Amino acid sequence: MDAIRTKELHKHFSGVAAIDGLSVAFEQGKVTGVVGPNGSGKTTLVNVLSGMLPPTAGVMVIGGEREMKGLRASDTAYHGITRTFQEVRLFEQMTVLDNILVVLTERSVWGSLFERHNAGHMKKVETVLTRVGLWEKRSQLAHNLSYGQRKLLEIARVLAMTHSDHIGQDASIFLFDEPFAGLFPEMIKVIVSVIKELKEAGKTVILIEHNMNLIRELCDHLIVMDSGKLLAEGKPDHVLAKREVIEAYLGE
Numbered sequence: 001m002d003a004i005r006t007k008e009l010h011k012h013f014s015g016v017a018a019i020d021g022l023s024v025a026f027e028q029g030k031v032t033g034v035v036g037p038n039g040s041g042k043t044t045l046v047n048v049l050s051g052m053l054p055p056t057a058g059v060m061v062i063g064g065e066r067e068m069k070g071l072r073a074s075d076t077a078y079h080g081i082t083r084t085f086q087e088v089r090l091f092e093q094m095t096v097l098d099n100i101l102v103v104l105t106e107r108s109v110w111g112s113l114f115e116r117h118n119a120g121h122m123k124k125v126e127t128v129l130t131r132v133g134l135w136e137k138r139s140q141l142a143h144n145l146s147y148g149q150r151k152l153l154e155i156a157r158v159l160a161m162t163h164s165d166h167i168g169q170d171a172s173i174f175l176f177d178e179p180f181a182g183l184f185p186e187m188i189k190v191i192v193s194v195i196k197e198l199k200e201a202g203k204t205v206i207l208i209e210h211n212m213n214l215i216r217e218l219c220d221h222l223i224v225m226d227s228g229k230l231l232a233e234g235k236p237d238h239v240l241a242k243r244e245v246i247e248a249y250l251g252e
């Protein structure tokens with residue numbers, strides 16, 4: 001079954017077709033890679049799939065549900081969709097710990113701060129921060145973290161949305177927009193193992209990534225975009241050997 005499907009999806013920005021008639025499917029419980037040259041529409045696709053941007057035309061289908069003309073950002077948690085950002089977004093003036101606490105309550109940033117003594121929440125925060133190696137940094141402001149630590153904190157935030165009874169529905173679809181970019185090998189290892197665990201837990205992962213070794217290691221299926229269109233798809237090894245795919249990258 002498909003976790004998400006798009007049909008003839010378009011997203012235009014004043015004349016630029018960032019997504020240009022894209023029909024793709026992301027299979028439930030699998031890791032699907034999305035690759036393509038800079039500007040080929042990968043982030044825009046994630047923005048539309050996560051409800052941050054309305055499509056210009058076309059539809060998407062989540063699970064076995066009806067066709068939707070886009071998704072409201074407020075509905076993404078309900079649909080179990082969560083994402084990370086290519087340009088990491090954190091609550092800069094809050095601690096590492098509070099950055100996780102806020103996602104554990106659906107109400108508001110303030111509500112979560114007042115609920116900080118909830119034992120269940122604290123256990124969850126400790127678990128996810130330990131998982132990415134940031135528990136020792138819990139009292140620091142997000143603003144003071146290194147580039148790599150910021151990316152790890154974003155991963156922890158996404159993990160906090162699994163088995164959370166406080167935010168809509170347990171997250172089942174994870175969209176990662178270049179989570180490995182610029183990271184040291186030790187940090188890459190952590191995120192690789194997180195993605196493998198998500199897959200083992202039956203989650204659906206959509207992974208935008210430029211490193212083809214990581215794509216080969218992690219992905220069951222690969223989608224190649226070029227100028228907002230589908231250039232190729234299939235098994236990673238097979239797709240990456242295609243002449244048109246190599247040319248799209250060399251022509252960058």
Ligand SMILES: Nc1ncnc2c1ncn2[C@@H]1O[C@H](COP(=O)(O)OP(=O)(O)OP(=O)(O)O)[C@@H](O)[C@H]1O
Pocket residue numbers: 013016017018036037038039040041042043044045086
């Ligand atoms: N908010 C926006 N306003 C105007 N144009 C945009 C906007 N977002 C993206 N674009 C344009 O849409 C096209 C696709 O951009 P997008 O960021 O989706 O590409 P990408 O594949 O993620 O690239 P990269 O590999 O560099 O991250 C580009 O031409 C970009 O300039």
Ligand SMILES: [Mg+2]
Pocket residue numbers: 042043044086
């Ligand atoms: Mg991008």
